[in-house]
Amino acid sequence: MHFARLLHLVDSAIPTGSFAYSYGLESSISLGLIRDDAGLRNYLYAYLQQAASLEIPFLNSCFHPNTNRAEMAAEYDAQLLVPALHRASAVQGRTWLKLLADFYPEASTEQVGNWFEDQQLPPHFTLVFAMALQRAGYPLADVQTMYLHMLLRDQLSAAIRLGFLGPLAGHRLQHDFYAVFEHLLAGQEGRGFGEAHRSAFMLDVAQVLHEDMYSRLFQN
Numbered sequence: 670m671h672f673a674r675l676l677h678l679v680d681s682a683i684p685t686g687s688f689a690y691s692y693g694l695e696s697s698i699s700l701g702l703i704r705d706d707a708g709l710r711n712y713l714y715a716y717l718q719q720a721a722s723l724e725i726p727f728l729n730s731c732f733h734p735n736t737n738r739a740e741m742a743a744e745y746d747a748q749l750l751v752p753a754l755h756r757a758s759a760v761q762g763r764t765w766l767k768l769l770a771d772f773y774p775e776a777s778t779e780q781v782g783n784w785f786e787d788q789q790l791p792p793h794f795t796l797v798f799a800m801a802l803q804r805a806g807y808p809l810a811d812v813q814t815m816y817l818h819m820l821l822r823d824q825l826s827a828a829i830r831l832g833f834l835g836p837l838a839g840h841r842l843q844h845d846f847y848a849v850f851e852h853l854l855a856g857q858e859g860r861g862f863g864e865a866h867r868s869a870f871m872l873d874v875a876q877v878l879h880e881d882m883y884s885r886l887f888q889n
Contacts (some may be wrong), residue, residue: 671806674886675815678772678802679815691823691824694822694831698833713842715872716872719867719868721857722856722857722865722867724861725813725857728799728809728812728813728816733861742788745795746790754876755791758791766779766782781797797817813848817853826839
């Protein structure tokens with residue numbers, strides 16, 4: 670039952686704002702960095718590799734009792750160099766906290782938001798995702814897996830809405846990529862935020878250029 674509730678929280682129908690920004694996929698397609706199915710597979714693997722090496726250590730630290738959370742939150746804020754990503758992360762974080770406060774009032778997740786206000790730091794989504802779910806009683810392993818699931822699903826949903834591939838092909842690709850989750854997570858086991866690093870710099874370049882693209886994501 671507990672895991673089923675977590676599946677509900679990360680359902681694409683939950684209004685957390687995850688569909689508002691493709692994290693560079695749209696600009697990567699527009700700029701010709703992704704031209705075919707093979708290019709999309711390479712992009713997705715690089716994207717998930719970078720998510721594992723950059724984001725998972727922060728998730729780990731959120732669950733570690735000896736983490737200096739003020740230092741961790743400041744470090745994460747400094748890592749988000751792309752303005753659009755920085756804004757989207759903070760908006761999604763605030764929405765996520767409101768959602769968890771409504772679904773789990775007994776967990777007092779509003780204290781997470783209060784803590785970020787006291788630190789005068791944005792409540793970035795990755796951090797509040799982990800910190801709020803920890804307060805709600807979810808284990809780290811489930812939080813890690815669901816985080817990667819959300820990232821993969823949102824990327825493929827964006828590719829489908831852009832018309833780059835069909836729904837069946839997109840879901841088949843999503844099914845295939847679940848096979849790499851265990852490998853990606855095993856490589857980050859025990860690593861804290863001090864070991865977080867980027868591994869796909871071309872993605873960062875595409876993300877920087879995203880705001881200059883003519884967006885088609887919300888066209889039917």
